[in-house]
Amino acid sequence: MTKHGVGGSATLAARRRTRSVVLEDCPICKHVHTESDARALAGLSETPKALEKLVRGLSAKGFDWNYGPGKWSIRQIVCHLRDVETVFAVRYRKVLTEKNPPLVAWEQEDWARDTRYAKQDAKAALAAFRELRAANLETLRLAGAEAFGRAGLHPEYGALTARRMFRHQLYHDRRHLEQIAEARKARRSHGAWK
Numbered sequence: 001m002t003k004h005g006v007g008g009s010a011t012l013a014a015r016r017r018t019r020s021v022v023l024e025d026c027p028i029c030k031h032v033h034t035e036s037d038a039r040a041l042a043g044l045s046e047t048p049k050a051l052e053k054l055v056r057g058l059s060a061k062g063f064d065w066n067y068g069p070g071k072w073s074i075r076q077i078v079c080h081l082r083d084v085e086t087v088f089a090v091r092y093r094k095v096l097t098e099k100n101p102p103l104v105a106w107e108q109e110d111w112a113r114d115t116r117y118a119k120q121d122a123k124a125a126l127a128a129f130r131e132l133r134a135a136n137l138e139t140l141r142l143a144g145a146e147a148f149g150r151a152g153l154h155p156e157y158g159a160l161t162a163r164r165m166f167r168h169q170l171y172h173d174r175r176h177l178e179q180i181a182e183a184r185k186a187r188r189s190h191g192a193w194k
Contacts, residue, residue, distance in 0.1 A: 026168050028157055033167035037145055040167045045137055047173040048130040051081070054180045055126065063122040067182035072112070074183050075125075077176050079117040080108060082125045085132040088169060092136055095152040095162050096143045103152040103160060140166060 025032055035043065055063070055074060063075035072080065087106055094101040111117075140148075140162065148163035 026164060026171070028160075028168045031171055033171055035167060035170060037148060037163060037166075040170050041137060041140060043170045044133065044166060044173065047170075047177070048126075048133055050177055051078070051126065051129070051180070054177060054184070055122070058122075060122075062187075064118075065183045065187045067179050067186055071179070071183075073118065074180050075120065075122040076112055076117040077180055078122045078129065079115075079120050079125045080112060081173070081176055082129040082132065083108075083111055083115075084169070084172065085129055085136060088165060089132055089136050089139075091152060091160070091165060092139055092162055095150045095160070095165075096139070096147050098152070100159075101152045103154040105155050 033040070055078070058065075058074065063078070064073045066073045066076075091103050094103065143162070148166075149161050151159040151161045151164075154160050
């Protein structure tokens with residue numbers, strides 16, 4: 001029995017219903033994403049401006065600050081966000097146009113190392129991210145809510161719907177924005193990490 005006197009999975013499912021949205025654990029990050037489709041898409045549209053605000057005024061060396069020893073720099077995070085957007089561009093288009101397409105996995109650490117995020121132009125990466133995000137949001141909005149339940153098959157996470165992907169992507173954005181804010185704060189408080 002729960003503290004409310006009722007037990008079982010039906011109660012859990014009922015507690016996970018809000019604003020007529022059924023909430024599910026995300027297989028990618030293991031969190032429950034509570035945003036409605038409209039709020040998630042609006043949040044995704046706000047990320048480029050939030051990112052631009054966080055990096056405003058950084059020098060080339062400022063993009064090399066990180067939020068802790070051994071952690072990615074601001075430059076690497078911006079490059080990563082651009083590449084995540086690239087990966088999701090393909091995933092969204094596949095699930096919206098094909099029936100149960102395979103979704104290719106990717107190794108973010110390999111991409112960061114082998115494409116030399118640490119040496120890339122962060123401002124160019126930010127501009128590319130902004131353009132890719134706008135294009136992806138347009139694709140999703142034009143597809144419409146009825147298409148958000150279409151899924152592809154990921155080798156590690158199983159079935160991923162467009163809805164599950166964009167809700168996860170908002171969580172992912174927020175985590176990386178927090179890391180950039182932490183890097184700026186750490187730099188002001190502690191100087192550079194060794």
